[in-house]
Amino acid sequence: MTAPVDHTHDSALRSWVPGADAPGGEFPIQNLPFGVFRRRGTGGAPRVGVAIGDRVCDVAAAAERGLIAGDARAAAEACASDSLNALMGMGPEAARALRHALVELLREGGSGERHADRLLAPMADVELFVPSRVGGYTDFYASIYHATNVGSMFRPDNPLLPNYKYVPIGYHGRASSIVASGTEVRRPWGQTRNSPDAPPQFGPSRRLDYELEVGLYVGAGNALGEPVPVSSAESHLFGLGLVNDWSARDVQTWEYQPLGPFLAKNFATTVSPWVVTMDALAPFRAPAFARPTGDPAPLAYLAQPAEAAGVDLTLEVWLSTAAMRANGTAPMLVSRGSFTHMYWSVAQLVAHHTSNGCNLQPGDLLASGTVSGPDKESRGCLLERTWKGTEPLTLPGGETRAFLEDGDEVVLRGYCERAGRARIGFGECRGRIAPAAATFPG
Numbered sequence: 498m499t500a501p502v503d504h505t506h507d508s509a510l511r512s513w514v515p516g517a518d519a520p521g522g523e524f525p526i527q528n529l530p531f532g533v534f535r536r537r538g539t540g541g542a543p544r545v546g547v548a549i550g551d552r553v554c555d556v557a558a559a560a561e562r563g564l565i566a567g568d569a570r571a572a573a574e575a576c577a578s579d580s581l582n583a584l585m586g587m588g589p590e591a592a593r594a595l596r597h598a599l600v601e602l603l604r605e606g607g608s609g610e611r612h613a614d615r616l617l618a619p620m621a622d623v624e625l626f627v628p629s630r631v632g633g634y635t636d637f638y639a640s641i642y643h644a645t646n647v648g649s650m651f652r653p654d655n656p657l658l659p660n661y662k663y664v665p666i667g668y669h670g671r672a673s674s675i676v677a678s679g680t681e682v683r684r685p686w687g688q689t690r691n692s693p694d695a696p697p698q699f700g701p702s703r704r705l706d707y708e709l710e711v712g713l714y715v716g717a718g719n720a721l722g723e724p725v726p727v728s729s730a731e732s733h734l735f736g737l738g739l740v741n742d743w744s745a746r747d748v749q750t751w752e753y754q755p756l757g758p759f760l761a762k763n764f765a766t767t768v769s770p771w772v773v774t775m776d777a778l779a780p781f782r783a784p785a786f787a788r789p790t791g792d793p794a795p796l797a798y799l800a801q802p803a804e805a806a807g808v809d810l811t812l813e814v815w816l817s818t819a820a821m822r823a824n825g826t827a828p829m830l831v832s833r834g835s836f837t838h839m840y841w842s843v844a845q846l847v848a849h850h851t852s853n854g855c856n857l858q859p860g861d862l863l864a865s866g867t868v869s870g871p872d873k874e875s876r877g878c879l880l881e882r883t884w885k886g887t888e889p890l891t892l893p894g895g896e897t898r899a900f901l902e903d904g905d906e907v908v909l910r911g912y913c914e915r916a917g918r919a920r921i922g923f924g925e926c927r928g929r930i931a932p933a934a935a936t937f938p939g
């Protein structure tokens with residue numbers, strides 16, 4: 498069960514908002530992603546807004562002016578908040594009613610234009626925050642290409658563990674260290690063991706990496722003890738964003754057995770500010786991953802019709818170093834992949850997560866795991882892209898990178914494009930590496 502395509506996706510729709518109709522833009526009226534913003538320098542409370550063109554629309558302000566009525570009104574009023582949680586918890590019908598009302602407000606000739614000064618803030622003049630108050634953060638491992646690549650580096654004889662094609666593998670991450678796009682990420686200290694013949698050491702990580710991931714934001718939750726069937730799983734998703742699951746590979750290699758990632762991952766996770774709703778994604782659905790002949794079918798509780806289980810979302814990683822920025826060199830495209838390459842669908846991730854009765858709550862974040870595809874250029878982390886550092890990247894200007902150095906900045910981007918449809922973008926998920934603390938407190 499996916500969100501329907503309706504008149505709000507019509508590529509002929511135009512908006513009175515500056516920049517909304519710019520060719521190749523990210524935020525046309527057909528997108529309307531939600532985020533949390535504050536006008537810079539005002540010191541006021543953050544509010545929920547939608548991105549359109551190069552502006553942010555203050556949704557609650559529209560409700561306060563009586564511009565949003567009917568079913569959408571309560572949803573708009575829930576946007577007078579410093580997080581998306583209240584809106585997310587109202588479920589898909591409320592979010593859809595609000596989307597429809599916003600389209601009426603913001604379309605060419607719409608009633609919002611007379612109130613433009615009160616409703617809109619230039620994107621350049623706002624701060625953007627983590628979109629939801631994340632109570633629980635789970636990270637999956639849903640790309641079979643990523644799992645196979647990483648497995649083959651660590652277990653050449655047995656790259657893919659026998660559970661992979663049956664179980665959507667995941668681990669519980671840390672919600673407290675989720676940070677907004679643009680937040681500096683300090684290189685962590687950690688315990689590593691660089692050689693089996695040497696004792697472990699404690700110091701700044703030398704193998705810092707990013708992971709290109711898609712974040713699934715939970716909308717309506719499920720009660721403890723009540724699994725969500727795969728057929729209605731998407732009605733518990735509010736939308737998707739971008740996630741950078743920063744990873745200290747040297748720490749990870751030493752600590753992960755037998756319980757999985759811990760301090761190698763929880764020092765920071767960067768999220769993009771805008772959540773693209775499942776409604777906005779409706780025209781960009783794609784078939785489920787085609788399992789190769791011989792792969793087992795999903796068990797019954799994970800079985801779903803294949804035709805629209807996937808999302809045709811293109812994802813990119815851009816890298817710039819301090820030297821590149823000083824020289825005025827543009828960031829380099831490090832990889833480009835597709836969310837259609839994931840072995841498990843978003844509905845399967847939700848269904849599996851709740852299959853034991855685990856309760857998901859509005860605003861929770863489920864990340865997909867590193868999005869990697871079959872080609873070298875579509876590998877979504879440096880561990881794979883440089884093959885454990887053995888094939889360093891050469892950057893414009895001649896620098897090389899096996900893993901991230903201090904001052905490196907990683908920008909993730911995502912967009913959906915399809916003939917006859919307005920292109921929609923996810924904005925960016927940006928983070929720059931700050932040097933490790935020079936000394937450890939003690």
Ligand code: MN
Nearest residue numbers: 708742866867
């Ligand atoms: Mn990850």
